[in-house]
Amino acid sequence: MTGTNHGISAPGISSAANGVTPGMHPAVDPDIDAASSSAPGGLVKSVVALDRVVIRLAGDSGDGMQLTGGRFTSETASFGNDLSTLPNFPAEIRAPTGTLPGVSSFQLHFADHDIMTPGDAPDVLVVMNPAALKANLVDLPGGGLLIADSDEFTPRNLAKVGYASNPLEDGSLEKWQLVSVPLTSMTTDALADSGLGKKEAERSKNMFTLGLLSWMYHRPTEGTIRFLERQFRRKPQIAAANIAAFRAGFNYGETTEAFAVSYEVKPAPMAPGKYRHISGNQALSYGLVAAGQRSGLPVFLGAYPITPASDILHELSKHKAYGVRTFQAEDEIAGIGAALGASFGGALGVTTTSGPGVALKAETIGLAVMTELPLLIIDVQRGGPSTGLPTKTEQSDLLQALYGRNGEAPVPVIAPRSPGDCFDATLEAARIALTYRTPVILLSDGYLANGAEPWSIPAADELPDLRTEFATEPNGEDGEFLPYLRDPETLARPWAVPGTAGLQHRIGGLEKADKTGNISYDPANHDFMTRTRQAKVDGIAASIPATEVDDPNGDARVAVIGWGSTYGPIGAACRRIRASGRSIAQVHLRHLNPLPADLGEILARYDRVVCPEMNLGQLAMVLRAKYLVDVHSHTQVRGLPFRAAELAAVFQDVIDGTTGTVATLDTGSDTPAQTGAAL
Amino acid sequence: MTAIESTNAHVHDLGMPAGGPDVTTIAGAIDASVAANGEKQTTLKAKDLKTDQEVRWCPGCGDYVILNAVQSFLPSLGIAREDMVIVSGIGCSSRFPYYMNTYGMHSIHGRAPAIATGLAASRPDLSVWVVTGDGDALSIGGNHLIHTLRRNVNLTILLFNNRIYGLTKGQYSPTSEVGKVTKSTPMGSIDAPFNPVSLALGADATFVGRAMDSDRKGLTDVLRQAAEHQGTSLVEIYQNCNIFNDGAFELLKDPATGPMWTIPLVHGEPLVFGPGGASCVVRDDFGGLRIAETNQVDASQIVVHDAHREDPSYAFALSRLSSQDLRYSPMGVFRSVAKPTYDRMMADQLEDAAAQEPADLDALLAGGDSWTVS
Numbered sequence A: 001m002t003g004t005n006h007g008i009s010a011p012g013i014s015s016a017a018n019g020v021t022p023g024m025h026p027a028v029d030p031d032i033d034a035a036s037s038s039a040p041g042g043l044v045k046s047v048v049a050l051d052r053v054v055i056r057l058a059g060d061s062g063d064g065m066q067l068t069g070g071r072f073t074s075e076t077a078s079f080g081n082d083l084s085t086l087p088n089f090p091a092e093i094r095a096p097t098g099t100l101p102g103v104s105s106f107q108l109h110f111a112d113h114d115i116m117t118p119g120d121a122p123d124v125l126v127v128m129n130p131a132a133l134k135a136n137l138v139d140l141p142g143g144g145l146l147i148a149d150s151d152e153f154t155p156r157n158l159a160k161v162g163y164a165s166n167p168l169e170d171g172s173l174e175k176w177q178l179v180s181v182p183l184t185s186m187t188t189d190a191l192a193d194s195g196l197g198k199k200e201a202e203r204s205k206n207m208f209t210l211g212l213l214s215w216m217y218h219r220p221t222e223g224t225i226r227f228l229e230r231q232f233r234r235k236p237q238i239a240a241a242n243i244a245a246f247r248a249g250f251n252y253g254e255t256t257e258a259f260a261v262s263y264e265v266k267p268a269p270m271a272p273g274k275y276r277h278i279s280g281n282q283a284l285s286y287g288l289v290a291a292g293q294r295s296g297l298p299v300f301l302g303a304y305p306i307t308p309a310s311d312i313l314h315e316l317s318k319h320k321a322y323g324v325r326t327f328q329a330e331d332e333i334a335g336i337g338a339a340l341g342a343s344f345g346g347a348l349g350v351t352t353t354s355g356p357g358v359a360l361k362a363e364t365i366g367l368a369v370m371t372e373l374p375l376l377i378i379d380v381q382r383g384g385p386s387t388g389l390p391t392k393t394e395q396s397d398l399l400q401a402l403y404g405r406n407g408e409a410p411v412p413v414i415a416p417r418s419p420g421d422c423f424d425a426t427l428e429a430a431r432i433a434l435t436y437r438t439p440v441i442l443l444s445d446g447y448l449a450n451g452a453e454p455w456s457i458p459a460a461d462e463l464p465d466l467r468t469e470f471a472t473e474p475n476g477e478d479g480e481f482l483p484y485l486r487d488p489e490t491l492a493r494p495w496a497v498p499g500t501a502g503l504q505h506r507i508g509g510l511e512k513a514d515k516t517g518n519i520s521y522d523p524a525n526h527d528f529m530t531r532t533r534q535a536k537v538d539g540i541a542a543s544i545p546a547t548e549v550d551d552p553n554g555d556a557r558v559a560v561i562g563w564g565s566t567y568g569p570i571g572a573a574c575r576r577i578r579a580s581g582r583s584i585a586q587v588h589l590r591h592l593n594p595l596p597a598d599l600g601e602i603l604a605r606y607d608r609v610v611c612p613e614m615n616l617g618q619l620a621m622v623l624r625a626k627y628l629v630d631v632h633s634h635t636q637v638r639g640l641p642f643r644a645a646e647l648a649a650v651f652q653d654v655i656d657g658t659t660g661t662v663a664t665l666d667t668g669s670d671t672p673a674q675t676g677a678a679l
Numbered sequence B: 001m002t003a004i005e006s007t008n009a010h011v012h013d014l015g016m017p018a019g020g021p022d023v024t025t026i027a028g029a030i031d032a033s034v035a036a037n038g039e040k041q042t043t044l045k046a047k048d049l050k051t052d053q054e055v056r057w058c059p060g061c062g063d064y065v066i067l068n069a070v071q072s073f074l075p076s077l078g079i080a081r082e083d084m085v086i087v088s089g090i091g092c093s094s095r096f097p098y099y100m101n102t103y104g105m106h107s108i109h110g111r112a113p114a115i116a117t118g119l120a121a122s123r124p125d126l127s128v129w130v131v132t133g134d135g136d137a138l139s140i141g142g143n144h145l146i147h148t149l150r151r152n153v154n155l156t157i158l159l160f161n162n163r164i165y166g167l168t169k170g171q172y173s174p175t176s177e178v179g180k181v182t183k184s185t186p187m188g189s190i191d192a193p194f195n196p197v198s199l200a201l202g203a204d205a206t207f208v209g210r211a212m213d214s215d216r217k218g219l220t221d222v223l224r225q226a227a228e229h230q231g232t233s234l235v236e237i238y239q240n241c242n243i244f245n246d247g248a249f250e251l252l253k254d255p256a257t258g259p260m261w262t263i264p265l266v267h268g269e270p271l272v273f274g275p276g277g278a279s280c281v282v283r284d285d286f287g288g289l290r291i292a293e294t295n296q297v298d299a300s301q302i303v304v305h306d307a308h309r310e311d312p313s314y315a316f317a318l319s320r321l322s323s324q325d326l327r328y329s330p331m332g333v334f335r336s337v338a339k340p341t342y343d344r345m346m347a348d349q350l351e352d353a354a355a356q357e358p359a360d361l362d363a364l365l366a367g368g369d370s371w372t373v374s
């Protein structure tokens, strides 16, 4: 499509008031590898190579920023960059248009090398209205590129968010490279012949913007065109309009004087293989389908819709061909109840929810502990307590997962570390549930759920073999069936499914007598069974591989320990520390219960242990209690992931506190490979 | 009835769609063991359904008679013991599964319908029963009950209504009459009770019946129809708690008063009752029903019971004839209509999906937007 000039005029383009050459990329001091190219119309444009870029798109909830961001991500993934994304949207579906609560944003970090986070701060901020500007400008470092839809900066919209004068014109944005572009009117102009009304045509402005960004960053465009054709299969007129707007945006970039430079971010070197990009919820859903296939068991999902977990219910509902049953229950309790009922019948029972749902399911999780049936409880954590911050991320359900039940009710808990890792973590949760006949809680979170990254596609037949055996014969000495006679190694009890002749038995929530499973109120038996259930869960540690300690220099005296989605920011911060010449060891836990057998010994090796968490120190408390280690807890509950630079500063303080050295830290980037001083 | 059909088929349908992925299903292992055991044992006696567990209800409790009635009648269904599952909640009544030599789960308070739904929806080959109490089903578990009924999962729910919380020692329940004096209501309860049959019909239950614990014949008759019904059946069983609410149903049980206040429901028969058929049910002027004296109305005005009416409002009107003191209690099957069952429709969707696009995990994982790095 390059070169197809739709003859878009660019009325009213104001270049930056501050005299910075528009299009000079901010934030990154590029390896200038500029080449010149000649665009149609005789404009001379240069191409600048960058090693990484962070873009944030912000607009009203109705402006389609998530969709635009998702498409840009797909283009970027298929181009071969490493990437990481951070969608950030309000809980309201459509807060009043143009207001601060209605602002939705999508941040994407992409690079020619391996990166770990969606970026601390954007290099480029695109704002579709004054509210988006107001809500996001604080995060844009000075000198950053700011693209604004000038059409939306009307007196009314400005007044809605309390701007007395138009910031695009009053010089208040001098610190940044401002490019005002009438995105809305250029979109409607481009669609003048589309037959769509003005309001409808305006809705394609996100595609115009995507087209412009696609030109700026040399993104492949075929995927988006195919996507739009597919998406609006039944509405060809809308498909055509969106495609036209997308192309018009691209061509506008090529022809306008407002953008003199475009940027190239080369593909990142990745291990050979087949890749796709994947979000955490998608990876988790595929993990469940795969667990069903690899165990040979039908999957039964009982769920009640809740943000940010609902997408798993949606995704699994599409995969009935794989023997997956999805049951949208009347409430959270019915969701887990039905899943447990299905497990009793020989299915892999699963329930998906977020923190408030886990609170409601607690009693049934206890029943699963008592009946010793396999069951997966997926908690996609969000900000709490109560309804909290439904669309934001937090790690504050750890203690609820570990201890949030009546009685001594041990439950294995595991957590994925990245969107793609949600797949492997789900298979691991299924392995534990099936091998040990126990409920397992998987703690994902909003950041993992909605964030995306490139994912190396595994071969189905190389995934773990999860086949398990049902009891088929009586196991007692007198030919009777003993439902609580345990496997000596795993302490798992036999799983005898209804329909198996001769193995009829009754289970339930009342305390069971050892072996027979009959109701027992005997004091010694209760003590024994309580300890046995605990020992079974503790024993899982024997099946966990040795803990990986990432300390490339091998001489670290400070270790940082984390769990779940903080892996990226912690890892990025550790790279910065190492780039500044210091050493730090990184330990990241997948298994939170039981903890790995070697963990105590590992932690004891270091002078200081730092534990960053998006809660008020829940893992730190557990580690202190269990290992008597003086863990330094660093916490944040802003509903957003940690920034790598902030963590690096914390780590530096701890290291310098132990060693007494003071050196300046380059907070530039995720990786030592980064050149220049990025912000 | 699916469960009966499957008893001869020797297939334990673990719910994987036919033509699914090529994995060694464990269902296959079960089939093998079942086949090794030969024919399913479907000719049972009542004693085959008893367990070695000591029954722990209070002596004289109505639950005993219900247990005996169920154990005597179940063999007539021709279902093997291993194909029956009884799921209960919490309460005196919910101890039921321990005394039945079938598969069973004594679960948590109020949740039995939800648990049974997951089991029945994923194992349509089983005969799944729920045993619950008035507190279990209508207080803490009320939500699950109504949703289970509207979904029409293939389940039979036995609601033991003793109009009291037995296990927690005698508080009033959501079916207790207004003014009930209990430990928690020393001045009498002030909230109006549910009529479980009305509630179930309000949820559009496809099968609703009512029976008396001590009426072996009537109870068996309703239970048989409930078991044979495809979909969710609710049977309210009036059950005497001789410790905390003794004599709650005496008005209906006493041979002197029972016939006067009991309206036997027989499909296709006119609703005439009372000593000498003195009373009958006729339509009122507002589309509902009322009680009349038989000799005061024309025979053509007497309602002929039709349990198969699509519209639940007739059955609902029947349920409203009785007052909270149990006068004019219809006993028998109020409603029995055919509707597709949830488990069957779910299984159909799985089969349709598998027929359209066979499972291919590698293709699923790769998706439509992959790229290769070489």
Ligand SMILES: Cc1ncc(C[n+]2csc(CCOP(=O)(O)OP(=O)(O)O)c2C)c(N)n1
Pocket: B090, B091, B092, B093, B094, B109, B132, B133, B134, B135, B136, B137, B160, B162, B164, B165, B166, B167, B168, B173
């Ligand atoms: C979560 C929870 N809350 C309260 C209880 C206490 N409890 C046990 S049984 C019951 C009421 C039972 O009444 P009903 O269902 O009528 O059964 P019945 O004993 O009369 O047969 C209550 C309140 C419980 N077991 N679990």
Ligand code: SF4
Pocket: B056, B057, B058, B060, B061, B062, B063, B092, B093, B162, B166, B167, B240, B241, B242, B243, B244
């Ligand atoms: S308390 Fe009542 S319902 Fe419970 S066992 Fe005793 S008599 Fe039966």
Ligand SMILES: [Mg+2]
Pocket: B091, B133, B134, B135, B160, B161, B162, B163, B164, B165, B166, B173
């Ligand atoms: Mg009761």
